[in-house]
Amino acid sequence: MNDVDRSQGTKDTYQRQLRLLVLPYFENFTVREVTVGRIELFLKKQRETSYTRAKHSRTILGMILAFAVRRGIIPRNPIKEASRMKKPSHTPKALTTEQIAAIRLAAREWRTGEGRMGPRSDGQVRDIIEVMLGTATRIGEALALRQCDVDMDADPPRVNISGTLVVHNGAGVHRQAHPKTHESNRVIAVPQFVADVIRQRLALLDPEDSEHLLFFSRVGTPLAPYNVRRSFRGILLNAGLEGLEITPHSFRRTGATLLAKELGIQAAADMLGHTSTSTTKAHYAEPDRTVKSGPADVLQQLAPPVK
Structure with a gap:
């Protein structure tokens, strides 16, 4: 592994994402034909595959259209008029x-x-x-x-x-x-x-x-x-x-999940450097869905008296 300049790495990443995500859908359209309606349909198809994929696609497409606005090719950037994407709820997932x-x-x-x-x-x-x-x-x-x-x-x-x-x-x-x-x-x-x-x-x-x-x-x-x-x-x-x-x-989520399960969510938050356990719980520690006998043992106290 050699050190790289981020500008080159970022450029390569954007070019790859443009080629893989955006061009297959818009390669037969001119810039002026990239309308809000076509963008909405494009992002909808991308979201069906992955929210992250759709988010990257929107970013790349927005950069291209912003460049076209600066060059006077189109009067405004239609990506700004497209519906905002709502991030789906996400449950943290640890490695097995x-x-x-x-x-x-x-x-x-x-x-x-x-x-x-x-x-x-x-x-x-x-x-x-x-x-x-x-x-x-x-x-x-x-x-x-x-x-x-x-x-x-x-x-x-x-x-x-x-x-x-x-x-x-x-x-x-x-x-x-x-x-x-x-x-x-x-x-x-x-x-x-x-x-x-x-x-x-x-x-x-x-x-x-x-x-x-x-x-x-x-x-x-x-x-x-x-x-x-x-x-x-x-x-x-x-x-x-x-x-x-x-x-x-x-790896960070996996560590957080194990610590939360064994030592509690506060121990996981401390290890990760979080000031609040809410961040750890929402984004890092996978919920422990193990069925525990403790609650059932406590609730047994509500059982009807033995005759």
Whole structure:
């Protein structure tokens, strides 16, 4: 994985989405023929497949039409007059143990086969997956971990989540000195399997270079989240999990779900760096639908007296 400039990565993403999402429907129309009615029908068809797909399609189409307005080709952007899309209700979904096992196996074997074109994997994506799974961090937070942010001699071992990777046009990838929100600054204990991975990463670094990132490109620069996600999609393909709504963020939901089930929703919120359990419950912890005997035992007190 090499560092990339976001402007190029974003451009490639938009071009791919334009080709796959928008052009198949509108390729036989001129810009002036892209009316509100046709947009409504197009987005309706997209929503039948996926809300996310429809949302991306609307964004790409809106950018194209906005460009046409600026060039005087059309007088107004019809996307602004199309009905707003209502996001469907979403229930958080954790990975199953079988899915985790399949991802781990595919990550271990990623780009290691004989005769494969391109550079062999250096194992970083495999290690990133383990760290994200065992810390419930965002991908930017995991990639922003530095040597000075980890304490493997503590009992239990711990990491300080104090930054994230951000990408700016023209400036590439750099470490931001705080996570997504300032409230997300936190110190968390890590399980042993994560501590083992971190110790292996530390062994590659100069102990005197405390600011060095645990994960880095072949030239020592921060890893671009875009490239990590691209490799992750390839791993999912090899794991036979393509087409499912699985992203690196799924590890965060999986951790939140397990913590909420075992320790309660507040413990999950604390681990994730949420100031409110409502966010954790609504977007991260999959509802526990296990039938518990406790309520039935309590309600048994209302049973009619034995004659």
